[in-house]
Amino acid sequence: MEQVVWVRALSGCRLEVGFSDGLQGEIDVEPFLFGPMYAPLREPTFFQQVFVDSFGGVAWPNGADISAAGLHRRLERELALAV
Template identity: 50%
Template sequence: MTFNDGLRGEIDCSEYPEKGPVFAPLKEPGFFRKAFIEGGTIAWPNGADIAPESLYEKLLQKEQNREGVVHQ
């Protein structure tokens, strides 16, 4: 994933299928691959979507952890 400010990397989305019934189909690789961008958000045909702010924060935290930055 790449954001406009240049932050980029891979995000583990494996937790999302456990966040409710709308996300359950994401367990299936074929359905997960049906993702598309809608209004700046990653979305799927069943109405599931993940806010870009959430993805950005996950990626930022991953990058900071990699660099050894301490969170408060």
């Protein structure tokens, strides 16, 4: 299973991520940001605090997280649409 090996917050609700299988690119994560746990991520300063968690996904200091599998599928979809 692929894991996120690095992540960088970009403007808006976008992340640049690199995966253990070599896939990398920018992902719009706004579709993942629903519910009270994810509300703080809409604040740019808080969104910038993203990090790779111990499970290989991405997370923020309040415990909000997005799985590597979900991010990987989203990036594959975005890259396919760009072709």
